[in-house]
Amino acid sequence: MSTQFQLMTEQRFRPFFFTQFLGAFNDNVFKTSLITLVAFHAVSLTTIDGGTLATVLPGLFILPFFLFSATAGQLADKFEKSQIIRYVKVFEIGIMLFASAGFFLHNIGLLAAALFMMGMHSTIFGPVKYSYLPQHLKETELIGGNGMVEMGSFVAILLGQVLGAWLAIQSSHEIITSIAIIAIAALGYWTSRGVPNSPAAAPNLKINWNPITETYRNVKFIWQHQTIWLAIVAISWFWFYGATLLAQFPNFAKNVLYGDESLFILLLSIFSLGIGIGSLMCEKLSKGKVEVGLVVFGAIGLTLFGIDLYWSGISVHESLNNKYLLDYMDFVSLHHDMHGNIIFTYWRLLADIALIGFFGGLYIVPLYALIQTRSEKSHQSRIIAANNIFNALFMVISAAFSIWMFKQGYNIPELFLTTAILNALVIIYLCIRQPEYLKTFVAWMKP
Template identity: 65%
Template sequence: MSNQFQLMREQRFRPFFFTQFLGAFNDNAFKTALITLVTFRAGQLTTLDGKMLATLLPGLFILPFFLFSATSGQIADKYEKSMLVRLTKCLEIGIMLLAAWGFMARSFWPLVAALFLMGAQSTLFGPVKYAYLPQHLREEELIGGNGMVEMGTFVAILAGEILGAWLAMANDGALLTSATVIAVAVAGYWVSRGVPHSPAADPQLRINWNPVSETWRNLKFARGNRTVWLSLLGTSWFWFYGATILAQFPTFTKDVLHGDESVFILLLTVFSLGIGIGSLLCEKLSGGKVEIGLVPFGAIGLTVFGVDLYWASLNAGAASLPAGLAHGAYDFLGALGQATHWRVLLDIALLGLFGGFYIVPLYALIQTRSEKSHQSRIIAANNILNALFMVISAVVSMALFALGLSIPQLFLATALFNVVVAAYIYRLVPEFLIRFVVWLLVHSAYRLEKRGIEQVPESGGALLVSNHTSLADVLLITAASVRPPRFAIDPRHFARPLLGAVLREGRAIPLPGEAGQVGEAARDGAPSAAMQTAQAAIESALAAGEIVVVFPETGTEADGQVRPFCPWFAALLEVLRARHPATPVLPLALHGLEDSAFAAARLRLGQRLARLRPFRRVAVTVGAPQAASAAAAESVRQALCFLADAQTVQSRL
């Protein structure tokens, strides 16, 4: 796929996309219509306080995610998924008929029941939704596919909320709302008939129908994979943050911005478009791979623009209303005419944008690093945590209001606490922060061209043999690689500040090359002890299905030419030929850094500064693989020389 939009031409993706789109649209059209009625016209349905209901009703919708997600995850792993998709759409039709009765009869409790049941229906669909993608998309399509789904979800949320708010306030709103939610449910079922067959991940699974014990077991299983578990916590925090902001939009519009229903719709529009654009940009910014370096980037934006939203809200709230304003509130045109409101809108849009950068890579990471047979149950664990955090969000918001905090102060507290949560996660999993630094460095200092990266196998062990041109080689290869590589490298590099952190986090293998010429036979003809240790570590990593990168040249020169290989590389190939003959060996050529500020040659600080050139064009080229059984040190070196020379001839960087 050249870009994510081409997935819309594929039968494996298009029906699923529109099925989930219509489901999210209908959820939010119904939910927003109900919340708008209780916020602005509560007396038509109930005598309960509208502000309290606006906070409680979203919590009621997500409560089933906490109660029933574990069971739903088991069902999604046990049964064929396209059948489950169509079943959930049939349930949606029945629930919308109940909601229509509530709207037409102006009866509050049937609407509350329908809201809870729609949450239960979405709970069943959730594990199917996110486990479907890795079953039908290749790994390099997952970022684009997740971006499309997140974009579609939030556009559907936007459209559903706009329509729901409009329907709630329209003449004959009850009839129009009822007809709309039923029609959309029927359309969703019709589209779902095109979702392709999706085999069960674990058809022999015995379902535990006890939601309490299964929820506990589900969470315990998810904790077994530390990176996945912390990614689940990361997504759940995002939903805490988002739920806190979105739940206050109706009252924020009315009490702080002095706006009417159209201003509420404007805020939803801006936020949802921000998330949609951020989700789509993830594929461009990540180069089509699972780039978790975007997660800290998104977290920074969530804090910066959350804090600025507080200050912007104070300015907007302090502005006096014009005399004689109709109904005592701005409509959306009047709000757009106020300079103070533009800053609020910009902050909300950027919160959405950076939220997209934050959430899409986390979902892709969860999908790629979860066990295939348990993917739906991992997604179910994610839904449990998301629901728990959103319920906690409602409770915390009410507690802070009881302490006297205003809505802008709630926004500020949430943005500042985001710093604490991010720091905690990145301390436990430095991979997130290191990937961010690598991504930022490569995308701010260089223009990276990747050629032949598809030659690297999607799974299984592989040995990449690279030329050594600069101190930034490890960072560029890490940034270019679809899979996280391990480096076998001179241990002196571990002492360098950023490079050492990348090597330690990536579990690099100490392999003294030019420093000690490891691998040369000892005087008795046996390999040195250091070489035996290094060989064993490389062999173990390859056997475990990991990518290992080695730099076997005897030296590094400013002309960028490939030097003769150290003897230890031939010894390593002998080991692989005997024990792992099918392991692919691939040459990897780096170009464009040999005369840069990070060149491996010994230079003074002034000389390095003189070589700084922003957005320097650099390239990473991977050649065709050779099986270890047929690879020889000289043939691999010749292939590497050809890549480096061909690269130079074809493109002067």
Template identity: 60%
Template structure:
């Protein structure tokens, strides 16, 4: 496949792509609109402290991943996937009706419940999302399919956050926000009706509803295959790395760069587009094959550009300290554009890193266990994202600045890359072989 975008014209992929994209879009429109309201209009919703709520609310969205991922993986292996997707999208319509009522009534309990249920919606959809692709794509199309899905997800997240922030800032936002999230949900359900059938791999399976024992069972499955275990650690590390950086973009733009919301949106947009470009670029670089050689190249790029981003942002910060009263426009434009280029290349490197890892899970897991392994991966992802917040708080407690946090994360990324190569030498050997082939081709 020379043009990965040709998949977007095919019925086996197109409705699935737009359905998952609209789901990620709606998640972020609702979350961001809610957090914007809590941050800037706390009194209209509750007497509780706004800062505390802004910190706690994202946790409500992540909590279902710990509670229900094990069950979601079993459902995706036991039942036909297009039916699960349509039921999940129907659930989303109901959740958005609840959220809309919460906005109109200024009821924080209803909004918090809707946020939790949207986390449940994403939890159930996750295992289906990645196990659907191997059923409808040829092995040589998996890289292109995953690249498009990752691109669509990051662009949807970006657009959802921008729209959600704008909706949440409107003077009379309640009706417009409620109508918007409901229309997005209805659109997603309508498109999902065109998703083709995906037969269940294990229809005879008896579901274990105990999340703890089932999670233990899933861990045993991939622990017995160290290739899968290391792959899951590698994917989860990507979400740790990304969460650590993205969580600090607003504070960096406001306090470190003395900028505005426009600068925060610029950082977020450039990073998201970079991941999208890197994800799709994987198809060209891998020539349709499973190419683990890109993983370590992406990891090195993530560290190099994160470190240079940290150094440049730190230099800008030092100039502000040396010249109180300066604005961002007075700082060297070369430094500013260099920082944005670092963010773009950091995103591209992340795309090159993550796509081959998802292809690894899809191509090397026995089909009857595929959804359950992906569900276990989702639990690990959520855990690593929670740990990333504790990691940042710990380093801030030692007095580190945001650029220093980024530099420390870049260094830690190299240690994780070394661990991956030690546990699974295939990552290093594939990278060396890929570079040799690249030079030989030149």
């Protein structure tokens, strides 16, 4: 049996895995339920336009990463981690009680505040999440452990989004959504009680409560360690690429593929499962060591299948007409275009999305393991916190870049094509700045 699956039988990993899984799951159940509610029932909540709210609310979730990451990193380095995890889980239960009041009172202010606090919850948990693993796993287990965590995170996001959307459209959504989010939070706290003791890395650290000066200090520290700096840039670029695709999937399904909500869910599911499988494959492909050559291999796949997604998307769009409104079953069973010609592009498009996810998993897991193994132990959590700030920044830039592209008259497939080409430039830059990536990739490719 693979080491990464053996970890699920061990106390040092299993409670932590399920705690982080349930946290990501609840984040997305609540967030998606709220955004779906806003999209379809905004009038019952507020006079603010639903489209405006759907744009602003995700920003409220991301904002705490800028405000509190620097402090969260210091707390994770200064204090014992399992205790922080349990405090965070108690905080989550409180947030979900607060959110439930918002659902019952149809109060958008309470719901927006709860979303902001869930962003705080994720901000505090993030540095603990990635600095916990190197404390409890051997270096040979880090790739497998990170692969399991990334797989779990994306499966949790997928399931959370599906459940959240379903809860929001039920007639008695207030009560069933409230019961679900409180129950998931309580279950997360229960699993957190099994997380083993994780001693503080820097117990004598003096907390700097000013997020601006502390963020500057962290960035300055990382810049002095270029291997870590470039790994963080590479990780943040992945979040730019992923955020660009995921944000456009609903309109891609509707306006390019002429599909309904079920087709969007199919695209999201295939992408998430692709990342999960890619993440799990990292351990086998890296042969038990931190194999940064996989980053280059993953990046090549992200570019090639991103480019092909453009071609397959255009082909499907042109082969149909806007009289179609396909559900996911219609889409996967289509074999002819509107002229009766046999085509295979539909399956090719789904394969492109699955393989973008798969190569994304191969790309991201070794980068997290690289940070964990090469960071100074006393600064590990603060480095992860700085990474989270950059991730959030790149996701905001992704949204701005997409808006700019559309204002220039480009369509969604062309946005995907541009992102795939930019990905090639990023990995070339990475290999030039850090030749280790290319050298290890060449060595890894040799039989």
